[in-house]
Amino acid sequence: MNDMTIPNPIEAxxxxxxxPLGMLAELTHRCPLSCPYCSNPVELDKRSGxxxxxxxKRVFSEAAAMGVLHLHLSGGEPTARKDIVELTAHxxxxxxxxxxxxSGIGVAREKLEELANAGLDHVQLSIQDAEAENADKIAGxxxxxxxxxxxxxxxxxxxxxxxxxxxxHRGNVENIEALVNMALEFGxxxxxxxxxxxxxxxxxxRRQLMPTRDQVMRAAATVERLRxxxxxxxxxxxxxxxxxxxxxxxxxxxxxxxxxxxxxxxxVLPCHAAETIKHLEFDYVTxxxxxxxxxxxxxxxAYRGTSWMKEPxxxxxxxxxxxxxCRCQALAIAGDPAQADPACSLSPFHAKITAxxxxxxxxxxxxxxxxxxxxxxxxxxxxxxxxxxPAE
Amino acid sequence: MTDIEVLSAAVPKLPRGVRLRRDEVRDQWLLLxxxxxxxxxxxxxxxxxxxxxxxxxxxxxxxxxxxxxxxxETIEADVKKMLADLQAKRVLDLD
Numbered sequence: 001m002n003d004m005t006i007p008n009p010i011e012a013x014x015x016x017x018x019x020p021l022g023m024l025a026e027l028t029h030r031c032p033l034s035c036p037y038c039s040n041p042v043e044l045d046k047r048s049g050x051x052x053x054x055x056x057k058r059v060f061s062e063a064a065a066m067g068v069l070h071l072h073l074s075g076g077e078p079t080a081r082k083d084i085v086e087l088t089a090h091x092x093x094x095x096x097x098x099x100x101x102x103s104g105i106g107v108a109r110e111k112l113e114e115l116a117n118a119g120l121d122h123v124q125l126s127i128q129d130a131e132a133e134n135a136d137k138i139a140g141x142x143x144x145x146x147x148x149x150x151x152x153x154x155x156x157x158x159x160x161x162x163x164x165x166x167x168x169h170r171g172n173v174e175n176i177e178a179l180v181n182m183a184l185e186f187g188x189x190x191x192x193x194x195x196x197x198x199x200x201x202x203x204x205x206r207r208q209l210m211p212t213r214d215q216v217m218r219a220a221a222t223v224e225r226l227r228x229x230x231x232x233x234x235x236x237x238x239x240x241x242x243x244x245x246x247x248x249x250x251x252x253x254x255x256x257x258x259x260x261x262x263x264x265x266x267x268v269l270p271c272h273a274a275e276t277i278k279h280l281e282f283d284y285v286t287x288x289x290x291x292x293x294x295x296x297x298x299x300x301x302a303y304r305g306t307s308w309m310k311e312p313x314x315x316x317x318x319x320x321x322x323x324x325x326c327r328c329q330a331l332a333i334a335g336d337p338a339q340a341d342p343a344c345s346l347s348p349f350h351a352k353i354t355a356x357x358x359x360x361x362x363x364x365x366x367x368x369x370x371x372x373x374x375x376x377x378x379x380x381x382x383x384x385x386x387x388x389x390p391a392e
Numbered sequence: 393m394t395d396i397e398v399l400s401a402a403v404p405k406l407p408r409g410v411r412l413r414r415d416e417v418r419d420q421w422l423l424l425x426x427x428x429x430x431x432x433x434x435x436x437x438x439x440x441x442x443x444x445x446x447x448x449x450x451x452x453x454x455x456x457x458x459x460x461x462x463x464x465e466t467i468e469a470d471v472k473k474m475l476a477d478l479q480a481k482r483v484l485d486l487d
Contacts, residue, residue, distance in 0.1 A: 019417055021429060067417035069424055095426045097411060122409045161409030163426050189409075189482045232396050235482045236429070342473055355431045 016295050017304060019067025019250045022259040024272075025056070027087070029264050031076040032105040034140035034370035035128065037167050037202035037209055039272045041078065044373050045264040053083040055286060057090045059262060064094040066317040072098040076264070079107045080118070085114045092119035099124055101165075103315035104151030105144055112151075116158040123155045124163040125186075129163035129171070130178035140370045152186040163190040168219065168241075169202075170365065176222045176341055184234055186224035193223055195241035199273035199328055201371045208368050213244050236359060242270055248325025248341035255327060256300035260290075271329035277302075277337045303327050308338055312346040329353075348369055396479050398449060398472040402486040406446035410483045412440045425483045439471055443484065449475065 028181070029044040042171035051059075060071065062266045071091050078084055079102060099122045100115065127148060135145040155162045164183035168176065176193060183191035195216070196202045196209050211219070220240070227236045235298020242249055252259050252271045261269040266285040274280065280299040294300060302308065306319050313324040324330070333342040334349040342349035398404075406412060411424045412432070421437045423430040432440055436457070442452045445473040453471050477486035 011393075065417075067415070069413075069415070069422065069429055070427070095413075099426065121411070121424075124426070159408055161407060161426065189407075232482070234479045 016030060017256060017300075020063075020257075020259050020294060020337035021068065021253075022070040022072065023068045024072045024259065024261040025059070026074050026076065026261060027056070027078045027081045027084070028076040029142070029373075030080040031371075032080075032141060033077070033091075033103050033126075033144060034372055035126075035138060035167070036205040036370055037169060037196040038057055038371040039188065039197070039200055039202075039311070040371065041263075041273070041275050043275075044203060044371075046373070050081075050264045051266045051285070053086060055081075055266065056087050059266075059285050059290055060087070060091045060096060061094050063108065064091075064096050066291045066294065069097055069188045072099045074101040074102055077103050077106060077256050079111060084117050085111070088115055088120050089118035092121075097105065097121050102126070102151075103139075104148040105141065107151060107274070109154050112154050113158055116160055117366060120160065122161050124165050124192075125151075125152055125155070125188075126165050126167070126181065127182060130168075130175045130182050133143075134171065134281070140367070140368075149186070152188075156187040157281075160190045161190075162186065163192060164188045165192040165194060167194050167196050168211075169196045170211045170215070170361065171209070172307050173211045173215045173219050176219050177226065180226050180234070180236065186228070189235065190237065192237045192239065193219075194239035195219075197241075197278065198243065198330070201369070203332065204369045206356075206366050207360045207363045210243065210357055210363075212361040213358070215242055215361075216244050237269050238266070242325075242329070242343035243339075243353055248329075248343040250322040251326035251329075251341070251385045254323035255303035256294070257304065260294060260300075262290075266295065268299075271326075274299065279329055285389050292375070303337065310338055310340070312344075313340050316340075316346065394478040395469075398475045398479070398486060399457075400448065400450040400468075402449050402475075403445060403447065404438070404443040404449060404452070404475050405485045405487065406443055407485045408484070411438070424482065425481070428481075428483070430481075430483070434472060435470075439474060443475075 028050055030047060031172055056246060073088065078100060098120050100120055101124045104125045125148060127140040132145040136142050152162060159179055164186060165181045180191055198206050204210060223236055223238045240272055256270050261272060262285060263269065267282045268285060269282060280302055282299045283293045283297045309324055313319050327337040329341050330339040331337040331352050341346040342353040345351060407424055413422050413424055415422045421432050423432050438456060442455060453464060453468045457467050475484060479486055
């Protein structure tokens, strides 16, 4: 930049934010699966707009130099990128801890071996359910489940550590014990029992996905028991469903505080769902460097720290613990991203979020709206009917 | 609750996917694991550097007792407690 303007004294006095710990690189939005709770935005990036190899490599170098530790190679399906091995090798070379977040579908054993040889640190494999038929229905792809089993075998053979990620919702919430057992059987060291978070595609499918409060309570008890029983064998990490919570989650560890996302087109976001906040302007890695965006982008500044807060957050003793919860959920439910997350019992919208959950959890479950390019606004519902009614 | 017993003859090793790393940006040691960052103190770093998949727990304790000129029993208890804790977190293998 050749900008010779005199620095604004307020800008100059601002303390640089601490470096982020983790970066999610959404290498592509292409994916063989169409899970209805996908965290990708409802408007998916097309292949033609994806960043090229050299740009991703430059971004990884910048990330490592600024202090990012974990790099999550994600998507879509990250292995859909032809340059996935080259990108992984580069990330390893610059010192990043590389985590491949994959569906396990469409990945040849040779490709996985090349990734292992490139120095890939860890594989996270998604599993939709413990029952193959229902798993395939959720994924929107017949035969997906059995192929994942084969893929998990390769991960182990190649000596790579494996985490199983299971997104939990009404369609599989009764099968948590079976899912955990499947993770053990697959040889995983770690399993994520992650209740669906209602943004993006999951928000579109909230009536199809929301479990009852009773199901959530039982799920939590099951996780606690299994965690104790499997201590030293399997680490169980749980993500709680916050529609029934009392306290909000510290979303992404606080806005612009610990992590960042880069979309397939190179847009840098503070979180998955940040684009739902329409007044924010996001910056692209093709226009500015990653450290510059992290430190100075107005989108990161908007809700960083606590100065943007309103009551009840302003006077809350927990404001630097949960950072007001999730901005996108505040927007979605309370209509204002600067409100307290309605998951918080102190929010004036708390009763609303609870009522929404209770209503959706007992609604007749319509068909999933599958994650597809151009499938938004319910105008492209896929005619696959779910098996049975939700267990109550 | 199944408490993990660490045998003196066990050979501790950081498995693939767990890395002890110096973080130059933050000027500290880190143990990187899947979705986790652990912050080992200097003593823990000394132990972890010796978890090379070759040395036994006994050998590591001997080495540390010499290096830190500290009572062997104290070191042994501390090291075993730490290794058990790391194993429970699945960031350490004990063969």
